[in-house]
Amino acid sequence: MTISNQTKDNSNQQASAHANGKHLPGIASLSTQDFKAHRDSFFANMADNSIAFFAAATEVTRSNDTEFSFCQNKNFYYLSGFNEPDALLVLLKREHSQQTILFSLPKDKNQEVWHGRRVGQEQACSVYGVDQCFTLDEKDQHIAEYLNGITQVYFTFDDQPLTQTVFAWLAKVRATIRQGTKAPSKVVDASPIINELRLIKSDNEIEVMRQVNYISCLAHQRAMEKTQAGLYEYQIENEIRHEFTRHGARYAAYATIVAGGDNANILHYTDNSETLNDNELLLIDAGGELAGYAADITRTFPVNGKFTAPQKALYQLVLDSKSSVIEAIKPGVTFAKLNEIANQELTTGLYNLGILSGDLATLIAEKACKKYFIHGLGHWLGLDVHDVGDYHINQDKAQLREFAQGMVLTIEPGLYMPLDDTELDAQWRGIGIRIEDNIVVTEQGYENLTADCPETINDIEALMAR
Known part of the structure; x- marks a missing residue:
């Protein structure tokens, strides 16, 4: 299923204003535009004709069928604001365009009764400002299409599960070169770029x-x-x-x-x-x-x-x-x-x-x-x-x-x-x-x-x- 979307002064004045008021003026949070700005900054550091992958965290079992409180992968969160497990964020940069694609868990009434509500693909586009959102089951098919003709692939090398997955995708693409597929020739560690942005x-x-x-x-x-x-x-x-x-x-x-x-x-x-x-x-x-x-x-x-x-x-x-x-x-x-x-x-x-x-x-x-x-x-x-x-x-x-x-x-x-x-x-x-x-x-x-x-x-x- 696919859904498409067609933003030294040593000053303590602001902090002191909160303290002197003895209450919070409203809980601060980042907006969709803030996360889009983070993505735009990363896009600006990508080469033309490249793709970047960022994986969400996975829930960790605490005991039998219970999990630890979920903590999202920080790089994934910085670029998306999305707080569900197992998702994948794809940033695709062509010569004259850039596209943000999210793969996430599907809406599923049975699973949601047991484990909580999911955002789903439609709301992911409207709420989080991504251009397209697919279910996780559609991931391999679409990523094979994205990689065809791409020159560079960005991902964080210290994310071992993602690294293994990306190389598996690359191997599948290279296996079809005789059918006219053009496989990426370069992988790039995304960590230095996103680390500088987050700093x-x-x-x-x-x-x-x-x-x-x-x-x-x-x-x-x-x-x-x-x-x-x-x-x-x-x-x-x-x-x-x-x-x-x-x-x-x-x-x-x-x-x-x-x-x-x-x-x-x-x-x-x-x-x-x-x-x-x-x-x-x-x-x-x-x-x-x-x-x-x-x-x-x-x-x-x-x-x-x-x-x-x-x-x-x-x-x-x-x-x-x-x-x-x-x-x-x-x-x-x-x-x-x-x-x-x-x-x-x-x-x-x-x-x-x-x-x-x-x-x-x-x-x-x-x-x-x-x-x-x-x-x-x-x-x-x-x-x-x-x-x-x-x-x-x-x-x-x-x-x-x-x-x-x-x-x-x-x-x-x-x-x-x-x-x-x-x-x-x-x-x-x-x-x-x-x-x-x-x-x-x-x-x-x-x-x-x-x-x-x-x-x-x-x-x-x-x-x-x-």
């Missing part, structure tokens, strides 16, 4: 990310308000999820980390099963997902609402380092430069606290803080939490990609002092601290999407004292 966010994408950050900031604030000694970590995780869904972010963007005490020294701690103890810190790394886009925020605060002196000293050092790094963000700056700032601040601070010893200049040159700051300073953020985009890493592992307007990134310095590190003075052991913000690079500087999430010692203690 620069449009105004509408940034507005969605602004809102999901606002929602996520509310969730972190709720966690601070609800935390007390004796609760389980997972109970605080539940408070965070409650706030996400209450404001329209139905899913977490990643597995929430709620790490009390020494658990904070496990970077990807997601067990969230232990009790919270008096006089310990709680590190929460949590972000909601809205219209496919992620927030990624970390806050660390005392379980009982009051920092001890050692906690306060380390926390202020991390906070000051983060602030110095963010203040340097503008177009033309690189992660390499930001890492220099973070290394200078953290190493000097650890030296002043007596945690590092020796010649300060040598310690800075040797990046001695990395003994306790054991992960990267930040990463791209967007449809994926660790979003796509080239960092331009050189042989020294320095990230030399210059920032440009529309990039969104995280900044997340931290210090980790494991309980079993006997080289540390006892007062520091068992403390793990990370503070993470989400930053948009603007025309002359940056916008901090997480500026309304409490982070200063005074603000945290005042909030938790209510």
Whole structure:
């Protein structure tokens, strides 16, 4: 069945307007025209007489006849906005024309009674703006026709099932060369093209990310308000999820980390099963997902609402380092430069606290803080939490990609002092601290999407004292 269709200013003003209003002005999402604009940008990077394939995700079985919550392939979603499994998006570019074709599940009353409604072919054209939509059963026939006479084929090489399918299609076409078929002569990895497109966010994408950050900031604030000694970590995780869904972010963007005490020294701690103890810190790394886009925020605060002196000293050092790094963000700056700032601040601070010893200049040159700051300073953020985009890493592992307007990134310095590190003075052991913000690079500087999430010692203690 076929259906055819015959669009440094360091400014926080918009984000603050949402926060000051104490409510969301309407859940942001992308329109059909936004997804069409994404496709048009990809078409512009395709050679004439070429075709591109992007596959949707497949549902994953959780147990017997139940599935995990469906998460769409991000490249497929970026180009289509379509959120059903097993679909295929085809972009066909001839010399004087370009066409978008979707293959998707058919309308089927019996299947829909059991598994939910399907968009179907007719609505796929009218709602999602594709030129044609066919059922999945029609895929092989039509793709063989599309490939005849095409010169180049684009697909993402890291999608193994799609790669195998594309080469099977190509083999079938080449088998008919004696009948006059002209098979493609070149395959091209689509990843570098779509990664570059996704790296620069449009105004509408940034507005969605602004809102999901606002929602996520509310969730972190709720966690601070609800935390007390004796609760389980997972109970605080539940408070965070409650706030996400209450404001329209139905899913977490990643597995929430709620790490009390020494658990904070496990970077990807997601067990969230232990009790919270008096006089310990709680590190929460949590972000909601809205219209496919992620927030990624970390806050660390005392379980009982009051920092001890050692906690306060380390926390202020991390906070000051983060602030110095963010203040340097503008177009033309690189992660390499930001890492220099973070290394200078953290190493000097650890030296002043007596945690590092020796010649300060040598310690800075040797990046001695990395003994306790054991992960990267930040990463791209967007449809994926660790979003796509080239960092331009050189042989020294320095990230030399210059920032440009529309990039969104995280900044997340931290210090980790494991309980079993006997080289540390006892007062520091068992403390793990990370503070993470989400930053948009603007025309002359940056916008901090997480500026309304409490982070200063005074603000945290005042909030938790209510």
